[in-house]
Amino acid sequence: MKKFFQLACVGLAIIVSVGAGDPSARFDKLSHQIMCGCSCNQLLGECNHVGCPDSPGMRDKLMSEVNHGDNDRAILVDFQNEYGPAVLAAPRFTAFNHVAWIMPPLVLALGLGLVAFTVRRWRLQPASTPAAPNDYSKTEFDAVRDRIRRDTEI
Amino acid sequence: MGCDVMPALGSFALLLALALSAYTLFAGTIALRQIAVAGGKTVPHTVTPERLAETARRSGIASFIAVSCAAIVLVYCSFTNDFSVSYILHHSNRALPGAYKFSALWSGQEGSLLLWAWLLTGYGFVLRLRHKVDVRLTAYASTILAGIQVFFLLLLNFAAPPFALTTGEVPADGFGLNPLLQYPEMAIHPPMLYLGYVGFSVPFAFALGALMMRYPGEKWLHITRRWTMVTWLFLTCGIFLGAHWAYSVLGWGGYWGWDPVENASLMPWLTGTAFLHSVMMQEKRGMMKSWNVWLIFSTFMLTILGTLLTRSGLVSSVHAFAESSIGAWFWGFLIIVLAVCLFTFIRNRDHLKSDHKLESLVSRESSFLFNNLVLLAACFTILWGTLFPVISEYVQGNKVTVGAPFYNRVAVPLGLGLLLLTGVGPLLAWRSSSLRSIRRNFILPCLATVIAAVILMLTGMKPWQEEGYVYSLVAFSLGAGVTVAILSEFLRGAHVIQVQTGKNIFASIFQLTRRNTRRYGGYLVHFGVVVIFIGLAGSAFNQSHEQEMNFNDSMKIGPYTLVCKDYTDDTNLNYDSEFAVLDVSRHGKFVTQMTPEKRFYLASQQNSTMVANHSTLAWDLYVVYAGKNADTGRPIIKVFLNPLVAWIWIGVLIVAWGTLLALSPNLTTVFSTRRVSPAEIPRDLAATTAGD
Numbered sequence: 001m002k003k004f005f006q007l008a009c010v011g012l013a014i015i016v017s018v019g020a021g022d023p024s025a026r027f028d029k030l031s032h033q034i035m036c037g038c039s040c041n042q043l044l045g046e047c048n049h050v051g052c053p054d055s056p057g058m059r060d061k062l063m064s065e066v067n068h069g070d071n072d073r074a075i076l077v078d079f080q081n082e083y084g085p086a087v088l089a090a091p092r093f094t095a096f097n098h099v100a101w102i103m104p105p106l107v108l109a110l111g112l113g114l115v116a117f118t119v120r121r122w123r124l125q126p127a128s129t130p131a132a133p134n135d136y137s138k139t140e141f142d143a144v145r146d147r148i149r150r151d152t153e154i
Numbered sequence: 155m156g157c158d159v160m161p162a163l164g165s166f167a168l169l170l171a172l173a174l175s176a177y178t179l180f181a182g183t184i185a186l187r188q189i190a191v192a193g194g195k196t197v198p199h200t201v202t203p204e205r206l207a208e209t210a211r212r213s214g215i216a217s218f219i220a221v222s223c224a225a226i227v228l229v230y231c232s233f234t235n236d237f238s239v240s241y242i243l244h245h246s247n248r249a250l251p252g253a254y255k256f257s258a259l260w261s262g263q264e265g266s267l268l269l270w271a272w273l274l275t276g277y278g279f280v281l282r283l284r285h286k287v288d289v290r291l292t293a294y295a296s297t298i299l300a301g302i303q304v305f306f307l308l309l310l311n312f313a314a315p316p317f318a319l320t321t322g323e324v325p326a327d328g329f330g331l332n333p334l335l336q337y338p339e340m341a342i343h344p345p346m347l348y349l350g351y352v353g354f355s356v357p358f359a360f361a362l363g364a365l366m367m368r369y370p371g372e373k374w375l376h377i378t379r380r381w382t383m384v385t386w387l388f389l390t391c392g393i394f395l396g397a398h399w400a401y402s403v404l405g406w407g408g409y410w411g412w413d414p415v416e417n418a419s420l421m422p423w424l425t426g427t428a429f430l431h432s433v434m435m436q437e438k439r440g441m442m443k444s445w446n447v448w449l450i451f452s453t454f455m456l457t458i459l460g461t462l463l464t465r466s467g468l469v470s471s472v473h474a475f476a477e478s479s480i481g482a483w484f485w486g487f488l489i490i491v492l493a494v495c496l497f498t499f500i501r502n503r504d505h506l507k508s509d510h511k512l513e514s515l516v517s518r519e520s521s522f523l524f525n526n527l528v529l530l531a532a533c534f535t536i537l538w539g540t541l542f543p544v545i546s547e548y549v550q551g552n553k554v555t556v557g558a559p560f561y562n563r564v565a566v567p568l569g570l571g572l573l574l575l576t577g578v579g580p581l582l583a584w585r586s587s588s589l590r591s592i593r594r595n596f597i598l599p600c601l602a603t604v605i606a607a608v609i610l611m612l613t614g615m616k617p618w619q620e621e622g623y624v625y626s627l628v629a630f631s632l633g634a635g636v637t638v639a640i641l642s643e644f645l646r647g648a649h650v651i652q653v654q655t656g657k658n659i660f661a662s663i664f665q666l667t668r669r670n671t672r673r674y675g676g677y678l679v680h681f682g683v684v685v686i687f688i689g690l691a692g693s694a695f696n697q698s699h700e701q702e703m704n705f706n707d708s709m710k711i712g713p714y715t716l717v718c719k720d721y722t723d724d725t726n727l728n729y730d731s732e733f734a735v736l737d738v739s740r741h742g743k744f745v746t747q748m749t750p751e752k753r754f755y756l757a758s759q760q761n762s763t764m765v766a767n768h769s770t771l772a773w774d775l776y777v778v779y780a781g782k783n784a785d786t787g788r789p790i791i792k793v794f795l796n797p798l799v800a801w802i803w804i805g806v807l808i809v810a811w812g813t814l815l816a817l818s819p820n821l822t823t824v825f826s827t828r829r830v831s832p833a834e835i836p837r838d839l840a841a842t843t844a845g846d
Contacts, residue, residue, distance in 0.1 A: 035555050041413060043558060046406045089557035091542065096550055100542050104535040104564045111527045119520070122511040 027066050031059065033089050034079055043089055058083075161239050161317040164227035168268075168310050168317070171220035171275065174213045175303035182210035182297030189290070190367070207293045211282050214296050217303060218279035225272045228265060228316055232258045237328050240320045241265060247328035247757035249727035254336050260344045261335050263465065263480070264316035269345065271306040273352040278303065281356060287377055294363025295356070302355050305487045313480050330757025333729075337403050343395035347419060350389025351457045354422060356381045357429075358454035361447050365498050368505045375437055380817060382433075382450075386426050387813040393419050394806040405763035405778045407698060407794035409802070412561045414469040417540045418460025421533050425453040428529040431522050431579075438584060439519065440509025444499070445526075447506060451495045456533075458488050469540055514586035521579035528575065532568040536561070562622075570628050573687050576680045577636030580643060598642055603635030622694035629691035633684045640677045640684075647674075668821040675816025682808030685801050692773075692798025700792040702783050703734065712795040714775055715739050716748075721789045729753040731764075734779055734789045738768060750779035750791065773797040 031045030037054035040047055044062070047055040058079075065075045079087050091097035185207035192203070228241070232255045237243040245258045245265065260266045278299045285292040310316065334340075357378040364374040396416065401409035410416060429449040435441045463469050466481025499506075512519050539556040547553045581595040610630055611617070617624040648662035657665070667674040701709045703718035710716075720735040733751035737744065751764035768775040776794040783790060 033559055035557065041411065042406055046408065085552045086543075086555045089555055090560040090563075091546065091554045091556060094550065096546065097554060100538070100546075100554075100556065100560065101564065103538055104531065104568075107534050108527070108531040108568070111531060115523055115527055119512050119515060119523075 023063075023066050026072070027063055030062055030066065030072060030075060033076065034058070034062070035087050035089050037083050037087060158238060160227050160231055160234075160236060161319060164224045164231070164317040165311075165315065167220045167224040167227065168307060168315075171217045171224065171271070172304065172307040172311055174217040174220060175275075175300050175307055178210045178214040178217065178300035179297060179304055181206050181213065182293060182300060185210060186290075186293060186297060186367075210300070211285060211293065211296055214275075214278050214282050214300055214303075217300075218275040221268075221272045221275045221307075224310075224316075225259065225268055228268060229256055229259055232256070235328070237326075238320055238324045239316075240318045241316050243320050243325065243328045245328070245331055247330040249757065250328075250331055250336075251728070253338070253341050254331050257335065257341045257344075258331055260348070261331055261340075264310070264314045264318075266344065266348070267306060267310055267314050268316050269348055270352055271303065271310055273345075273348055274299070274303055274306060274355060277353060277356050281359075288373070290367065291360065291363055291369060291374055291377065294367055295359040298359035298362050299355060302359075305483075309480060309483055313483055328757065330755055333753065333755040333758060333760045333762035334403055336755070336762070337399060339395055339399040339402065343392060343399050346388055346395055347392030350385055350387075350392045351419070351422065351461075353381065353385030353388055354426060354450075354453050354457055356385065357450050361450045362495065362498060365447060365502050365505065368502055372437055372440070375433055379433075382426070382430060383813055383817055386423070386430060387810060389419070389423050389426065390809060390813075391806065393423060394803070398803060401799070402765055402767065403763065405765050407696065407776055407778075407792075407796060408693070409799070412539070412556075412558050414540050415464045417536045418464050421460055421536055422453045422456040424529045424533040424536070425449055425456055428526045428533075429453060431529075432526050435519055435522055441511070441519065443506035443508060444503065447499065449526075451499075455488060455491055455495075456537075458484060458491065462488060463540060468544060516582060516587045516592065518579065518582045518584045521575060521582050525572070525575045525579060528568055528571045532565055532572070535565050535568065539564070562625075566625050569687070569690075570625065570632065573629065573632045573636065573684070576683055577632070577639040580677060580680070581639055595639075595642070599635040599639040602638035603631045606634035607631040620694070626691040626694040629687050633688050633691075636684050637681065640681050643677060644674070665821075667815065671818050671820050672816045675812045675814075675818075678812030678815060679809050680812075682805045682810075682812055685805030685808055687805075689798045689801030689803075689805055692801070693796065695797045697795040698793065700780065700790065702786065702788050702790050703736075704786075704788050709791065709793060711775075711793050712773070713740050714745070714795070715742075716777070716791070716793060718789070718791070719747075728757075729755045729762075732779065732782065732789070733764075734791060736766075736777065736791070738775065748775075748777050750777045752779045752781060769800050771798075771800055774799045 028045060032043050034044040036042050036044050036047035036052065037058060038047070038052050040052070044055060044058055062075065062079075065078065070078070076088060076092065080093070091100040185203040188203035188206070228239075230236075231239045231242050232246050233252070235242070235246070235248050241262060241264050242258070245262045246255055250258070258265065260269045278296065281292060281299065282296050285296070360374055360378040360381070363369075393416075396419065397409040400411065401407075404411075429446060432442050432449060433446050436443055436446050462481060462484035466484065468481060512523070514520070539560055542556045543553045577599055581592075581599070583591060607627060607630075610627055615623060615627055615630075617627045644663055644666065645659075647666045648659055651657065651662040651666055652659060655662070655665075697711060699709060699711050701707070703709065703721075705718060705720070708715055708717045715738070717737045717739070718734055719737050721733065722735075723730065723732045725731070731751050731753045733749050736748045736750070738746050738748055746768050748766035748768060750766040753762045753764060754760075755762060763778055766777040768777075774794070774796045776796055778792040778794075780790040780792045782788065
């Protein structure tokens, strides 16, 4: 069983790493993690401006760094150093930027906790029973029953 | 009437509308206060509160006529090329086609605020005309709406006047409309979106009014249900029309860029959707009253916050009116709204105690609870992502970008969670579901999910290769499961009718749907959501290719081959254009001819892309004329092959159809409103009408 688990892990690692070193796949992936520098608010891989002053140069730089064999983090840091932090399409590298990623799952987890707590509290409390309508006579009950019967039949 | 008179008439109409709205607010408040203090007793007044409230109502109706007058004047100025009005000078020109002269009304800051005020007073007009549905509650709602009207009319009169005159000499021609807005969909997308945005003011006004007057029972929910659903439908259509416009015009091959303006429209949609679901718990079981009130308060405040974020320049956006000075007004209004909501809630919170409590975690109620949780988590994620650059600037001293990679990683799993709940919720019973019913209801959908996942992996989908493939696999598999769940609900109900009446299955489904339109309309909406998700999941398999093309050069993408037959340019009064003529074939068979185009608008001196798109159920062949190589003079053509995009638009149509169905009356209700005697009603109408 243990050996099977180890083999499965190795197999999975091989499968996951297949294609990871392909330069064009890496270029495509990284170009979707970098913003175009021309303030068009588009990812570098999707900027389609004719005569864009920034995207051709940025693409060339990215391609040369990918071909040079730099790792993803080094490439992104290099872009950040050259173009400023806003060039990265998502917050990275600083402790505060990690807060951006942590907050949504944290809020969801807190919400789940709150729901679980509320449900537990509700279930621990005895269910409220409506007070018996003592002032209702039998004929009034019969009238209500008749009305309900009519309402549910039609 | 001369053109110089028209701006004065427009300004006067806006001032009059402000005065009328202010009267509705103050007279309405005084009248309602007097009625509340009197508490049903007759108190001597020079003017009875009822009569004062009636004058307030009529004044509110008149405010709509005044704002309509202002809107018509602005459109008139646009059509008559009255460039003495600064707004027209900056958003129109003589050569602009007529339809776009009309859409100039909402193409800038001032005009779009006028549209907002127009729609708001229009909603108020309908509400005040239909006051007999509940005179006192409508009087409260009308007064609250008048307060919102006053804010927007103050803006229009003092902060962003649409009839401000051009200073100095009036130019002979205008600066033109933004080329991106010169697209047929822009004639419908903004009004649709604004109908949704503004429409949430009505359920908000009813909810706040009902809380203020401690409205007994849940009737106010029935009164506002249609308002909320219609508003939600408008917002849904507005959002997807915007996505379709972005897809067709911006030319980057996608439909959603997580731009702050897009996010601003999505946030109230999420809370509005949560409200539409959780309100059923209040209607059916008298639960979640405080929660529902805050959901609708939040939805309204998010429409204001979204407008504030995108119009104040607080967050940067590619959309037009990103920089302006009206942010302070919106901040002030938002704080006032929050204060009023908080004050009213604290004062009347004892009125919002639940009648029942959750009895089981495995119940329809709990599925609504989780659905609300996920929707609100998604809303928080989007708000957080939109605001994070501002927070980062404050904390770290630099602005960071929060773009697609963030939202894809964080918001997409939440979306898939919602897709799961879309299928699970309707299969659970109210109060509590037994193990037997769970087994009976879930076995088929679970099997469909697993079988779909296995088939997809066997046919070549490799989720371990890329993160996007994992999401797609989950979306397709869950989509199959949810579809089976919905279908089984239809078939189960139809089978009962079939047994009773002997009709065929399709007639039985039709009759079933007519008998509980809300329930089965809801299922149809859920099915539409599944179809949308399938369309979205296709984006993981997008392909693109860019190539410079000479005469008879060819390019291959997927099964298609594109051959450049010609490229040339053209000109007219409004724009110069360059375009290519491409023959498209598939496996050697001619399919279509496409003409991607690039335009240069003369008045605004801006470029615009006209995408050529060949759409099928399987994929869109999306072709962009990216420009000319300056050295060779040959066109550069960028081609995208985007799978399943058409499913998104089809899904939206299904959602719209389902919502309209849910809005229509049940067959039994039709019978009862016609006062047909029970003997005339077919016996087979008796069953399967209960529940949502």
